[in-house]
Amino acid sequence: MITKEQIAAEYQVIQDEICSYLERLDGKSKFEEEKWERDGGGGGRTRIIQNGNVFEKGGVNFSAVHGKLPEVMQKALKVDHDDFFATGVSIVIHPNHPLVPIIHMNIRYFEMPAVNGEEPVRWFGGGIDLTPHYVIAEDAKYFHSYLKSVCDQFNKDFYPKFKTWADDYFFIKHRNETRGIGGIFYDKLVAAEQLSWQDIFEFSKAIGRSFIPVYSEIVNRNKDKSFTDEQQQWQYQRRSRYTEFNLVYDAGTKFGLETNGRVESILMSLPPTAKWFYNFIPEPGSEEERTLSLLKKGVNWAE
Numbered sequence: 001m002i003t004k005e006q007i008a009a010e011y012q013v014i015q016d017e018i019c020s021y022l023e024r025l026d027g028k029s030k031f032e033e034e035k036w037e038r039d040g041g042g043g044g045r046t047r048i049i050q051n052g053n054v055f056e057k058g059g060v061n062f063s064a065v066h067g068k069l070p071e072v073m074q075k076a077l078k079v080d081h082d083d084f085f086a087t088g089v090s091i092v093i094h095p096n097h098p099l100v101p102i103i104h105m106n107i108r109y110f111e112m113p114a115v116n117g118e119e120p121v122r123w124f125g126g127g128i129d130l131t132p133h134y135v136i137a138e139d140a141k142y143f144h145s146y147l148k149s150v151c152d153q154f155n156k157d158f159y160p161k162f163k164t165w166a167d168d169y170f171f172i173k174h175r176n177e178t179r180g181i182g183g184i185f186y187d188k189l190v191a192a193e194q195l196s197w198q199d200i201f202e203f204s205k206a207i208g209r210s211f212i213p214v215y216s217e218i219v220n221r222n223k224d225k226s227f228t229d230e231q232q233q234w235q236y237q238r239r240s241r242y243t244e245f246n247l248v249y250d251a252g253t254k255f256g257l258e259t260n261g262r263v264e265s266i267l268m269s270l271p272p273t274a275k276w277f278y279n280f281i282p283e284p285g286s287e288e289e290r291t292l293s294l295l296k297k298g299v300n301w302a303e
Contacts, residue, residue, distance in 0.1 A: 002201050004064075004087065004109065007087060007109045007201060008087040008109075010201075011087055011088060011107065011109075012045070014089055015047070015062040017212070018060050018089075018208075019031045022055065022058065022093070025054065025216055025219060025220075026052040026053050027053050028053040030049070031048065031049045032050075038063075038065045038261065038262065040068060040259070042063070042066045043065070044064065045062045046059065046061050046268065047059065047060045047061065047062075048268060050272075053223075054096065054100065055095055056095060056272055057271065057272040058092065059093075060090075061089065061090045061091070061268065062088070063087060063088060063265070064086075066084060067083075067084065068083065068084075069112075069259065070259060073255065084110065085112075086108065086109070086110045088107055089105075089107050089208060090105075090108075091105040091106070092104050092269040093215070094272065095219070097227065098227050098234060099134060099136070099227060099231070100219055100222045101139070101180070102130070102180070102242060102271075103130055103131070103211075104131070104269070105126075105127070105129075105207070105208070106126050106128075107204045108124065108126055109122075109124050110122065110124075110125070123189055123190050124186075124200050124203075124204050126185075126204055126208075127162065127169075127186060128147065128207060128210065129170055129179070129181075129183030130181050131180030131238070133235040133239075133291075134234075135181060135290070135294045139221065139222075141302065141303075143301070144181075144182075144183070144301035144302040145302050146213070147159065147163075147183055147184050148163075151184065153206065154195065154202070154203045154206070155195065158186075159184065159302070162184035162185055163182065165184070165186060166182040166183050166184050166185035167297040167298060169185045170245065171297065172241060172249070174244075174248070175241065175244070177241070177292070178295045178297060179245045181295075187251075233275070236274055236275040237276075237280060239273065239274035242274070243271060
């Protein structure tokens, strides 16, 4: 049986791999690391990259925390005891180029020990999704096809199930639009007849290690293209939607704040600059209008 210590150690390796690669991809900025400890138990490594050639702001964070689960989280998770352990890697990258998309990835493990003879609570969660400022069909197809190929190695049902889950999860209800073009999202994944705990752990690691190849390809396709000031302003507008989702709906943000997590690390997902233009309506027939028309559930990007 894999242990929580083994899971946390492997997640730290994945954090190291991704940070090293992103520094080479950017070619200018380096990650700044801050190690922190949580008052209730555990801690993490926050790593931030800023003002680079490609990345205006990004975070690749690792945490492994434990202690007593607040009552509000007990109710949310439908458990009646409070000892918990959680570890994971969380990534958000905001590029400085409007044709390079925002990307988010998270892999995580959660555990509560057995009490009163019951089975312990333990599960994996995670996902990876893309938020383009401008939807480029070729990039969207590549991104989803790559994720499908990773999922298919473990279970042919994973991609369609987790893609739909992402569509539903990364949805800005008050705007009636998806945050971006989605990706995959899964939560509370446990061992079953066809997949052991080791299998699920391998799947979690595979998702984590999909970040480098899939994002570097899309970055390299677009980072040297020219862009206008109008496109930059649209980028700031789209960042405002990203901010709204993360502050209103994101479960990771809520969990971190409710469990007394480190605020700076939790809110590293917010962009450095965002703008809320009042009642912005894109020009008919423009790329901005086209992008808005594609921010909806159920688009079969992989095909």
